[in-house]
Amino acid sequence: MTKSHSIRIGITGFGKMGLLHTAILNGFEDSKVVAVSDPSPMITKVLSNLNPNIHAYEDLSEMLEKEPLDAVVIASPVSFHESAALACIEKGIPFFMEKPLVAHLQQGKNICAALEKKPTPHMIGFMCRYIEAFQKGQEVVLSKALGRLHRVSASIYVAQLFNKGVGWRYDRKVSGGGVLLSQGSHVLDLLTWYFGKITRVNAEVTSLYSSEIEDAAHVMLEFQSGLRGVLDCCWSKRFHRTPETRIEVAGDNGTLTVTDDGISLYLDESASGYQKGWTNLTAPELYQGVEVDVGGGQYTRELRDFLNILKTGKPSPITAQQALHVQHVIEAAYLSAERKGTPEVI
Amino acid sequence: MTTKIDSIILGHNPFFGIDHLSAQRGNEKSQRFEDVGKIIEVLKHSHSLGARGMMMSTHPRAQSVSKAILEDSVLSSSWRVYPLVPYIQKYVRGSNEKGLGNLLVETLSQATLGQKLGLLLRGGKGLITKDLKQLVELLVDIEMLPFQKLNLGAIFLHDVVTDLVFNLGLDNAFEYFRDHVQKKYGVPAAFVTKNLPAIHRKFKANGWLDSPIMASLNSVGFYVNPSIEACQEALFDPNLNFVAMNSLASGHLSPDDAYKFLARYPALRSVVVGVSRKESATQTIGAMSRHLKFELPPQEKL
Numbered sequence A: 001m002t003k004s005h006s007i008r009i010g011i012t013g014f015g016k017m018g019l020l021h022t023a024i025l026n027g028f029e030d031s032k033v034v035a036v037s038d039p040s041p042m043i044t045k046v047l048s049n050l051n052p053n054i055h056a057y058e059d060l061s062e063m064l065e066k067e068p069l070d071a072v073v074i075a076s077p078v079s080f081h082e083s084a085a086l087a088c089i090e091k092g093i094p095f096f097m098e099k100p101l102v103a104h105l106q107q108g109k110n111i112c113a114a115l116e117k118k119p120t121p122h123m124i125g126f127m128c129r130y131i132e133a134f135q136k137g138q139e140v141v142l143s144k145a146l147g148r149l150h151r152v153s154a155s156i157y158v159a160q161l162f163n164k165g166v167g168w169r170y171d172r173k174v175s176g177g178g179v180l181l182s183q184g185s186h187v188l189d190l191l192t193w194y195f196g197k198i199t200r201v202n203a204e205v206t207s208l209y210s211s212e213i214e215d216a217a218h219v220m221l222e223f224q225s226g227l228r229g230v231l232d233c234c235w236s237k238r239f240h241r242t243p244e245t246r247i248e249v250a251g252d253n254g255t256l257t258v259t260d261d262g263i264s265l266y267l268d269e270s271a272s273g274y275q276k277g278w279t280n281l282t283a284p285e286l287y288q289g290v291e292v293d294v295g296g297g298q299y300t301r302e303l304r305d306f307l308n309i310l311k312t313g314k315p316s317p318i319t320a321q322q323a324l325h326v327q328h329v330i331e332a333a334y335l336s337a338e339r340k341g342t343p344e345v346i
Numbered sequence B: 001m002t003t004k005i006d007s008i009i010l011g012h013n014p015f016f017g018i019d020h021l022s023a024q025r026g027n028e029k030s031q032r033f034e035d036v037g038k039i040i041e042v043l044k045h046s047h048s049l050g051a052r053g054m055m056m057s058t059h060p061r062a063q064s065v066s067k068a069i070l071e072d073s074v075l076s077s078s079w080r081v082y083p084l085v086p087y088i089q090k091y092v093r094g095s096n097e098k099g100l101g102n103l104l105v106e107t108l109s110q111a112t113l114g115q116k117l118g119l120l121l122r123g124g125k126g127l128i129t130k131d132l133k134q135l136v137e138l139l140v141d142i143e144m145l146p147f148q149k150l151n152l153g154a155i156f157l158h159d160v161v162t163d164l165v166f167n168l169g170l171d172n173a174f175e176y177f178r179d180h181v182q183k184k185y186g187v188p189a190a191f192v193t194k195n196l197p198a199i200h201r202k203f204k205a206n207g208w209l210d211s212p213i214m215a216s217l218n219s220v221g222f223y224v225n226p227s228i229e230a231c232q233e234a235l236f237d238p239n240l241n242f243v244a245m246n247s248l249a250s251g252h253l254s255p256d257d258a259y260k261f262l263a264r265y266p267a268l269r270s271v272v273v274g275v276s277r278k279e280s281a282t283q284t285i286g287a288m289s290r291h292l293k294f295e296l297p298p299q300e301k302l
């Protein structure tokens, strides 16, 4: 396929993630970025001057009006996700949207309602599902090698905030929440991918440096299957240079630990093709090369899957409906924390 | 410009607490090296085995390491530093707080480079292609401030920037970086990438193969994109000045196996390897001298 026949992409929100998605989609053989929109034009204008094949806009609706686009990538701050998604749905343009789904549950419901009325190909960017170790972990869980599951314990920590935060992430109106929504949503997405829907939570949250949002959260989870567990998140955790996720699950036949760096499985008896005793798989063993790598293979793989939806019409692997469930869980956790940890049903 | 870089270049990651295999291991190493004297010990030991250079980012700890190198009688005269620019973490943090555009303006305004600041005032509205040259030059100079007195071997552009610039289609920026580094700093401009085949094709087409290109290479394909097979054309190009990183696949491979594998590639000029202890330096550098056709300085006893 030549570039002139390739899938034409528009990007809205040209910050770090917008830049990353632009580079990957422009690097692919079969897609190209033709327009970017961002209300603050400094960087987009520079880009467009240096690469005239990419047009710059300050306003998403103007970009949608003027550019013939095959798909849009939404990478604006969270509170702008709803209006951007609704604009794409109205025009029938497929969209890839960054996580978390929205800032407030109601916005997510609005998106899902619009999609129900007018189904539009889309995908939400919970990229942890495209990290090799988490994929392997899911394989082990679905294989039922662990037998009856006892408990799951998960965490995500990063050394990000040790002063009062500056920027939209720390402004509740724009972000919708703190570490639980920003980072914890990745883990909740993985947990529902591994173990199914969550039906009940209770939670406590702590603000260490922020006044409007939580810097740490501790959430007790109950799944539809009856499995129980806990998620702990904190973005003021020393010595975690990059976000580190850990999921530990125990069952009648053994235990499984999954981190960004690999998996470690112990089984009392061999089961589902996994050997008795320890199976350790590290990042070098699990690594899979990608066609274009900018900032990590997971971003390439998720965008490749998105393009596959467009090309083959196959169903989206991560729908707004799935992301809405994560949003529900988080909203319930906030409510529980406000009520001093009372259980909330989802 | 002829490309002459050291065959063995120590990586900075273990000294700064970065471990690609295990974050926990990285933290442990970081603790061990809080005492800069311990880093210097490893450097001098490696020097005695024939290593003459190290990579260095502007990590907060880099300044004390630079100072210690300059104060050491052996290292100050015969140890070359290979800066890796820019220090990405700083930019990611800054852009979270201020947005990319403001960050750029703020970064540039740190420069005490008087007349060039006119560029900034136009920067917001109408930065155009010819301004890009000045912009690249300014950014390089700002990033190089911490390395002023050190002996340089080459200046490496961080893979995040190389791969962004390439995929965004901003080839001019590469040219400006090459010209400026060679003219002002008198060393080769070098590039780290996660996409070796694509960068090799581009650099070959543009006649830029004098610039060393660094990418991951190991027999298990860890961080090798898109695959080892797809890299063969580049790795068998004798005109490519290839620098291998991740050769031990984060400790997954033994040095002997790792360097036997690298030895088959005619493009290989140099290996960047992280060592965190004297014993591992002895083992790793020993394996390199056994398997690779590197010319090392004569061994000396400290």
Ligand SMILES: NC(=O)c1ccc[n+]([C@@H]2O[C@H](COP(=O)([O-])OP(=O)(O)OC[C@H]3O[C@@H](n4cnc5c(N)ncnc54)[C@H](O)[C@@H]3O)[C@@H](O)[C@H]2O)c1
Pocket (backbone or CB within 6 Å): A012, A013, A014, A015, A016, A017, A018, A037, A038, A039, A040, A060, A075, A076, A077, A078, A080, A098, A099, A100, A125, A126, A127, A168, B095, B096, B099, B100
């Ligand atoms: N998947 C991941 O790993 C990951 C990581 C970081 C952020 N994110 C998500 O990506 C999105 C962007 O985050 P970021 O880190 O790139 O932020 P950022 O601050 O770097 O960039 C946001 C950009 O959006 C622009 N913007 C502001 N209002 C806008 C509007 N109304 N319409 C369009 N653009 C607007 C800003 O000018 C800025 O350039 C968020 O949804 C965030 O949650 C995902």
